[in-house]
């Protein structure tokens with residue numbers, strides 16, 4: 001079905017707005033400040049059992065046998081499941097790999113890989129039962145580092161795997177025997193040899209970044225029930241209820257219509273709750289025990305068993321002329337993915353240079369399996385890691401040619417109508433405006449504080465739309481309920497409610513957003529990629545316009561005038577002109593209470609594959625001070641400048657900027673997965689995996705740029721991904737300018753910086 | 765496993781509970797007394813999501829056993845608002861958008877309450893260091909800290 005709103009959003013820069021652009025209190029906030037909000041782990045059902053997962057102690061091993069008999073005999077144990085309780089699906093297919101990540105079949109692929117699970121009447125009994133399960137392993141050699149994993153003599157994870165896109169002439173990949181390289185992906189434009197020949201300055205370096213964890217404070221938790229008829233209900237914290245349902249249907253071989261997924265409040269996700277872990281296990285336990293089962297992960301399980309972010313190794317080369325014009329760029333990128341493909345690594349070559357208008361680009365990317373937990377999405381998946389190198393090279397080039405950092409980027413900036421390396425032609429974009437705002441801001445113009453270094457960096461994210469299905473109901477009292485099938489990861493319910501209130505001309509308090517279960521609406525794509533507030537804005541403005549049209553029709557019939565004789569303005573239906581007649585204007589509530597003597601309930605629904613997301617651009621400015629005795633980096637001042645298109649709820653937008661930047665600060669300075677030679681993660685807790693705390697960071701200043709996206713009724717662009725993209729590079733540049741030597745490896749932790757400082761002294 | 769009988773007061777209400785010897789105060793509150801406002805982020809004392817006030821002292825409920833709370837007076841997030849009336853800290857966090865997902869919020873509020881009881885006029889740096897035991901992955905702390913300082917000012921009547 002065609003949707004007019006996708007072609008004509010009705011956006012107008014002159015529209016007078018009453019609600020959009022203000023900062024009402026989030027409706028879900030009250031429950032969250034009083035402890036009443038229901039997160040998954042708060043859900044309790046009658047007869048509920050506690051589920052616990054047994055995990056592999058080895059990084060790579062064949063499972064020879066599993067004996068659960070002693071566990072089953074323990075009093076209080078109601079069900080035990082292993083690989084035998086899950087349908088067999090061929091390995092090397094998407095669902096075959098997915099079911100093997102949920103519970104190991106032939107082999108375990110990383111320490112922490114689930115092997116069995118129990119459901120018991122108490123947690124202590126469940127824990128005792130796990131100890132009674134006997135698993136016989138044949139331990140295999142393992143490989144953790146992806147560059148090691150690419151070598152011809154590395155232990156191979158999957159004997160059947162042949163590199164997709166292998167190309168003769170590239171010695172890193174081969175097609176005739178097994179390899180740990182899932183795919184080789186080449187993307188480029190123009191002629192880089194010619195471009196580099198034209199360059200007067202060329203800079204090239206190698207960078208590496210470590211996997212970090214999304215770090216949501218709420219560990220995964222779910223409750224599953226199964227009816228005697230074979231229907232399943234699942235409460236869980238998820239960014240993707242519909243995706244979970246359909247994947248559960250595939251790996252458990254059940255109809256989607258028999259699975260109801262109800263999202264609870266979500267205690268942070270950042271991409272990490274787009275894939276399920278314990279949910280299928282809880283369902284199989286519940287089906288076997290015929291009682292509800294709850295599984296809640298410990299923090300250690302979250303670290304060892306759920307997705308971190310890809311670590312990378314990259315080589316990046318850029319050439320430019322003396323006047324600052326970039327003539328060519330080249331990159332070779334290696335991405336960790338864990339035991340199976342799924343890193344979304346092709347985002348990186350597409351996005352890494354996009355914001356600069358480059359005639360000649362060549363990129364070659366590799367996705368590599370190894371014996372670590374499978375990666376999951378995180379804000380702008382796979383992009384910040386490689387922008388770390390791109391923006392370091394950019395900064396060095398600017399310094400070499402003696403050009404201001406922002407001027408150099410402006411010189412090469414993409415403008416409206418630019419075409420990307422992946423062949424998208426941009427409409428209206430705001431990169432130049434973002435750079436101008438950064439250049440003119442007080443922070444950038446101020447002198448660098450004594451003893452500090454300043455760095456800047458930029459970033460881009462596509463922003464997404466996609467399948468979105470929602471409904472809107474007008475109650476007889478004129479208040480409005482909107483039912484959303486997307487998740488609320490940070491407060492999108494209020495922003496979406498605000499757009500509906502603005503359309504309908506009613507106070508935002510008269511709108512309530514509820515999070516649907518999967519039986520209530522059509523398929524909704526995952527809440528990720530900064531798509532939700534954008535897409536829901538389109539869909540619910542569409543619903544709002546539909547109910548306005550419906551109510552205008554009813555007003556016309558109540559007044560016995562033609563439909564064109566009714567206009568809607570400021571929340572009231574009025575005669576369009578005096579010719580229509582004299583009628584007292586009708587409010588939404590006036591019409592809504594007459595459903596009995598008109599055509600019944602007033603509601604609308606809209607299901608569409610939303611298009612028209614406007615790309616997002618940002619620029620970060622940071623001042624740091626490095627203690628040369630200890631190697632400790634202090635973030636002294638930080639400013640985020642980003643184009644939001646239109647900030648629906650400015651405090652929410654600022655919160656996205658600030659939260660993203662601080663996650664980036666953690667990634668830049670501290671966060672990493674550390675593995676021992678035994679292949680085990682050595683820091684699976686918040687004490688040793690150190691995320692930023694309040695005293696580690698300053699206030700994060702924000703500048704919201706607003707270059708409207710005309711494809712959205714209010715001009716909005718997604719804002720959630722970009723804030724983490726430039727961060728590590730900005731900090732690396734600042735550190736480089738502070739200590740006179742550039743770090744090219746993450747995290748830039750005290751021991752690493754001390755080592756660099758020592759090398760510098762050695763040279764001096 | 766043999767359970768122990770404890771009595772404790774939570775937000776002014778007296779409770780009897782049977783707890784396993786290894787069971788934490790956090791599990792006692794959440795699973796035995798069904799007061800789920802207090803959250804678990806780590807169970808190892810590193811995130812502060814489980815912050816409660818026990819006999820006037822800020823504690824990680826995950827680091828204390830239920831049996832240790834026998835006879836104690838415990839304050840949790842459920843007791844922070846007085847009926848309809850929110851505590852100034854709750855109000856400030858709402859008004860200044862000091863929460864995104866909200867999972868850290870109960871712990872942050874209890875910790876901030878304990879701070880303002882000791883020091884009604886903390887500096888921004890003091891506030892940042894006091895709340896350094898409360899991880900928040902969403903907000904970047906900016907609006908959280910601002911909310912606490914605004915509430916402190918309001919409570920001082922300044």
Ligand code: FES
Nearest residue numbers: 807809811812826
């Ligand atoms: S749950 Fe107690 S400190 Fe994290």
Ligand code: FES
Nearest residue numbers: 864868900901902
């Ligand atoms: S608001 Fe999500 S962790 Fe603090």
